[in-house]
Amino acid sequence: MDLLLLIKAAVMGLVEGLTEFLPISSTGHLILAGSLLGFDDDKSKVFDIAIQTGAIFAVILVYWQRLRETAAGLGSEPRAQRFVLNVAIGFLPAVVLGLLLGKAIKAHLFTPTVVASTFIIGGLIILWAERRPASAVRIHEVDDMRPLDALKVGLVQCLAMVPGTSRSGATIIGGMLLGLSRKAATDFSFFLAIPTLIGAGLYSLYKERALLSAADLPMFGAGLVVSFLSAWVCVRWLLRYIATHSFTPFAWYRIAFGLVVLATAWSGLVVWAD
Template identity: 75%
Template structure:
């Protein structure tokens, strides 16, 4: 079981910050590994959310200098305060909308057609975004973002509540369509993910704590560790990748994965309603 937890952690870490939806990949990996045969459905769901915390710790490590500098200069630097405020502004829409309709989304939108459609439509939007002219870019650094820019990205992040959409995909591609450079959109997506994913993980653990026991601790620890390690490698790679490449390969990957969802759902190989 610890080996399966490690595999799930690796899948989470590799897919959380790429524009390809970690949720869809965790469902597929969980089904293929038979996670439900060893844990209750509620525990599996908490595990999937909890290991996101390991991935976000990797982002904190990669951006540690920027984050620590922001915290230590909040009282003396206007730029530090503006950056922190922008992250807060971008974070709030997901909190509000998640509390309002989170249960409804989980109850009604986890269907194969919706998940597959989100993958395919997301891929097509990436192809569209990457065809925009260079003149459409107006923001070249997170320090140049306005509060309105942050709010727009935060609102777009809410689209990721639709299963298969991808939180990072929504924020990165949404930011690009709103005039952010590819690098700026990627950076802000990572920063925005810190409070969003930590908050989601803490809320899930608190809400579902009755389904957990100390016997689950080794599995959760292994998942968190491997999620952290794989995410650390992935984030470092992605930051180098976006400097010289576009997201077109991820678009075609999403389209192919969406078709895979339809095939595996039709044949009954994977239960995509989880």
């Protein structure tokens, strides 16, 4: 067992868990962290996607009561049926575009320069979204969403296929710009993440199964466990945070971090591996 590899896997799991549900791009942070750690070969790219499943288990745990009630009422309650339909509709665009464009995006856009640029652009969009008037909110709870609202958020989620954009950032900020309250957009982003990230993880493992072996299980296990624990802490914190705060600090973080990456790359201070 390679102890150094396990430490790298745990660090990557920590990065994934802490960034997956914040509007700061987990994929972007994983690309940058992997570049610094020398953890950026083809197998590590599969690892980065697979450990998202650990973060999703944290969401399932936090929202367990709502998910259990929905499953129990699926056969008879319109509220539960509408909720599942909306999540399915929101999930569909990512499936279609992911299958069509996923390979090309991974081949050409998974670079530190692209990540840094989208960090900055995403930060500016968050600042713009947070300046909208309160009267722009028309949907205060997830259960108030219509199928068309879910489809629009699902289409916005597809922007997150470009690394550095942030899946949660796209769905939360996109949802807010489409008229959802900060709470409704955040909740729907979490629910939409369940099929999206589990599906992406399983598909990536299946497609790249030739790269993997039983010897990789400790590495994947370390990443999954750390990702789950750190995401559980982060999700619970974020739900408390949004009750009284905006996403503006995350916007400034994105802009500052993106500028630092670009500056260190252009100056040669840090050699970011593409």
